[in-house]
Amino acid sequence: MRGLLRWCRGAFYQKPQACPGSDPATPAPGANGGVDRLHSRVTRLSGYFLPTQRDPPSDAEASSHKLMVRAGLIRQVGSGLWSWLPAGWRVHQRIVAIVREEMDAIGGHEMLMPVLNPAEPWRRSGRFDIDELFTLKDRRGADMVLALSHEEIVTGHIAQSVRSYRDLPLILYHFQTKERDEPRPRAGVLRTREFVMKDAYTFDRDAEGLAVAYDKHVAAYDRIFERTGLEWYRVEGDVGMMGGLGAHEYMAPCAAGENEVALAPGYAANLEVASADPRPVELPPPLPAPEEVSTPGMTTVDKVAQELGVPAGALLKAYPIVVDDGSFQVVMVRGDHRVNELKLRGALRRDYRPAKPEEASERLGPPGYIGPVGTDVPILLDAGVAPGGYVTGANRPDAHLRGVEPGRDFPFEVVDVRTVLGGDTVNGSRIRIEPAIEVGNIFKLGTRYSEPLGATYVDEEGNMQLVWMGSYGIGPARIAAAGVEQFADEHGISWPRALAPFDVELVVLGREGSEELAFADGLYEQLQVAGLRTLYDDRDAGPGEKFADAELIGCPLRLTVGKRTLAAGEIEVQVRRGRESRTVPVDGAAEAVAGLWHELP
RNA sequence: CGGGGCGUAGCUCAGCCUGGCAGAGCACUCGGUUUGGGACCGAGAGGCCGCCGGUUCAAAUCCGGCCGCCCCGACCA
Numbered sequence: 001m002r003g004l005l006r007w008c009r010g011a012f013y014q015k016p017q018a019c020p021g022s023d024p025a026t027p028a029p030g031a032n033g034g035v036d037r038l039h040s041r042v043t044r045l046s047g048y049f050l051p052t053q054r055d056p057p058s059d060a061e062a063s064s065h066k067l068m069v070r071a072g073l074i075r076q077v078g079s080g081l082w083s084w085l086p087a088g089w090r091v092h093q094r095i096v097a098i099v100r101e102e103m104d105a106i107g108g109h110e111m112l113m114p115v116l117n118p119a120e121p122w123r124r125s126g127r128f129d130i131d132e133l134f135t136l137k138d139r140r141g142a143d144m145v146l147a148l149s150h151e152e153i154v155t156g157h158i159a160q161s162v163r164s165y166r167d168l169p170l171i172l173y174h175f176q177t178k179e180r181d182e183p184r185p186r187a188g189v190l191r192t193r194e195f196v197m198k199d200a201y202t203f204d205r206d207a208e209g210l211a212v213a214y215d216k217h218v219a220a221y222d223r224i225f226e227r228t229g230l231e232w233y234r235v236e237g238d239v240g241m242m243g244g245l246g247a248h249e250y251m252a253p254c255a256a257g258e259n260e261v262a263l264a265p266g267y268a269a270n271l272e273v274a275s276a277d278p279r280p281v282e283l284p285p286p287l288p289a290p291e292e293v294s295t296p297g298m299t300t301v302d303k304v305a306q307e308l309g310v311p312a313g314a315l316l317k318a319y320p321i322v323v324d325d326g327s328f329q330v331v332m333v334r335g336d337h338r339v340n341e342l343k344l345r346g347a348l349r350r351d352y353r354p355a356k357p358e359e360a361s362e363r364l365g366p367p368g369y370i371g372p373v374g375t376d377v378p379i380l381l382d383a384g385v386a387p388g389g390y391v392t393g394a395n396r397p398d399a400h401l402r403g404v405e406p407g408r409d410f411p412f413e414v415v416d417v418r419t420v421l422g423g424d425t426v427n428g429s430r431i432r433i434e435p436a437i438e439v440g441n442i443f444k445l446g447t448r449y450s451e452p453l454g455a456t457y458v459d460e461e462g463n464m465q466l467v468w469m470g471s472y473g474i475g476p477a478r479i480a481a482a483g484v485e486q487f488a489d490e491h492g493i494s495w496p497r498a499l500a501p502f503d504v505e506l507v508v509l510g511r512e513g514s515e516e517l518a519f520a521d522g523l524y525e526q527l528q529v530a531g532l533r534t535l536y537d538d539r540d541a542g543p544g545e546k547f548a549d550a551e552l553i554g555c556p557l558r559l560t561v562g563k564r565t566l567a568a569g570e571i572e573v574q575v576r577r578g579r580e581s582r583t584v585p586v587d588g589a590a591e592a593v594a595g596l597w598h599e600l601p
Numbered sequence: 602c603g604g605g606g607c608g609u610a611g612c613u614c615a616g617c618c619u620g621g622c623a624g625a626g627c628a629c630u631c632g633g634u635u636u637g638g639g640a641c642c643g644a645g646a647g648g649c650c651g652c653c654g655g656u657u658c659a660a661a662u663c664c665g666g667c668c669g670c671c672c673c674g675a676c677c678a
Contacts, residue, residue: 051611053611053612053613053628054612054613054627054628054639055612055613055614055627056612056613057612057613057671058607058612058613058614058671059607059670059671059672060671061671061672076670078669078670079669079670079671127678130678131676131677132676132677132678148678149678151678178678180677180678182676182677183602183675183676183677184672184673184674184675184676184677186671186672191677258677441678443678471678473678507637509636509637510636511636541636541639542635542636542637542638542639542640543636543637543638543639544636544637544638544639544640545638545639546637546638546639547637547638547639548638548639549639560637562636562637563636563637564637565637572637
């Protein structure tokens with residue numbers, strides 16, 4: 001304790017040292033704030049810990065996983081546990097700096113809450129039993145929790161200290177390590193058990209106040225992701241069974257993404273909640289009444305469709321379920337569609353389970369032959385089913401009905417519960433479906449936590465009211481990985497300007513004592529004075545190795561100082577994205593490079 | 602939780618089936634050559650073959666248990 005105190009005081013009294021980047025007269029390019037002062041300014045590769053590898057780890061699958069390890073940015077410690085090496089941490093810190101600036105700009109106040117929590121508030125919120133929650137006991141045997149987010153703790157502070165409507169609204173946030181016992185960590189830093197998250201919490205008097213706070217976050221998040229240089233979408237998210245409140249997810253398309261987004265001009269939604277008009281299906285001519293057809297052994301949509309010579313979409317598929325209230329119901333979707341469980345839960349406003357085969361047989365008919373005609377079981381008909389005559393099960397073995405018309409032949413309630421398919425349309429525009437990774441989310445919590453944790457205030461009329469809350473997360477590691485995935489080529493990473501560990505990599509081709517080396521030493525200083533974060537490859541290595549490493553690491557610009565070009569009074573500049581080279585004159589080279597840097601994406 | 606795979610030098614991997622001196626490429630160290638796309642020559646160092654137990658004269662290799670890691674699915678604030 002005493003030692004720690006002394007150390008803190010020593011650090012506190014230390015005089016800030018002057019360095020080029022902290023001089024207001026020579027600001028670094030871009031809005032990098034003060035974050036570069038956290039980074040070493042001695043960035044000569046000969047003395048830097050940047051262990052690049054020729055081979056990707058054998059167990060790596062995702063391109064970001066392979067490249068971030070190969071480029072010496074991250075190293076694995078255990079399943080879902082990663083260290084950030086110096087260059088990787090610079091990327092992470094740059095993202096953090098962007099997020100911090102935009103959070104502060106909407107009036108957020110940064111704070112810090114502990115990772116290790118007592119179990120009690122988690123019991124009160126009902127989250128102590130979450131499977132993903134790491135739990136442990138302290139030496140006295142008290143239950144402890146490793147926090148996977150901080151709703152309980154921050155709400156506790158509000159409950160303790162906020163008394164009056166005058167104390168609200170508030171935006172509080174922190175960057176903190178989150179611990180989650182993931183069932184399956186995967187793909188490098190894309191899904192890990194421990195990761196840094198920016199989580200913000202808003203506290204308002206009522207739903208209207210929450211809506212304002214939410215809108216502020218939409219604006220801040222839009223700016224954050226725009227600044228990262230990523231391709232991104234704000235999509236409608238799952239609001240859960242509570243419904244009504246609202247949630248958005250920020251998704252970055254990438255091959256290793258775990259989610260799928262449905263995209264059309266003016267439309268973007270998580271596939272889990274997406275809604276669209278189906279492609280029309282050609283139905284057979286209508287019949288005056290349902291007509292039984294023999295379909296022995298044909299228990300799948302494909303077999304029946306083939307036998308009857310109709311498209312799969314001309315069938316109605318039955319999905320029998322038992323809802324939480326004990327009721328037995330049947331969901332009907334077009335034969336070529338699939339029931340989306342999340343949408344179905346949302347439509348039901350409660351949980352359900354698929355009916356067991358015995359249950360379905362007892363109420364309707366044998367598996368494969370279930371239908372909606374002649375039953376008193378409530379039918380939920382998917383909104384994608386257009387009027388017309390369809391083929392359905394006859395609730396008898398080896399028989400189907402054709403010419404079944406919803407409404408005429410069975411009563412139904414319309415629900416939108418199918419999974420959207422690529423090629424469906426929204427407002428006439430075709431939808432495409434892409435894999436993406438969730439890099440941020442915003443969520444209206446309402447009184448989900450303020451109620452169990454007692455966060456209340458007294459309003460103008462002297463009445464006790466619950467605080468209305470929102471929560472807003474961003475994962476810097478996922479932004480970094482998505483940036484790698486989106487822009488990498490066969491040579492390595494190609495960072496967006498805003499995320500790169502260094503703006504420029506300076507490669508010198510010259511031996512100890514050469515004119516090139518002396519010149520490059522000077523240029524390295526000038527580039528830093530010009531405000532460019534520069535990685536200087538001064539190693540005693542061959543040109544091939546240096547070029548390959550530079551392209552692997554992926555800084556936006558690569559400068560080469562070589563005998564030939566130097567003799568011609570020039571420096572070679574390669575733009576990493578596209579790998580096109582040009583030259584700039586030796587005189588004023590640093591300024592010219594800084595100017596070029598500003599034009600990059 | 603179900604299915605599949607893997608664990609041998611810093612990295613990528615061979616050797617295991619059929620038990621008999623611990624291997625290759627790259628990386629590393631030293632000397633030399635080379636210097637605009639992972640160059641070459643010579644010398645060298647580096648291993649509890651994941652761990653524990655069993656079988657055997659003898660185990661990286663066969664058998665059992667455990668641990669760790671990856672992939673697919675389930676799950677996922």
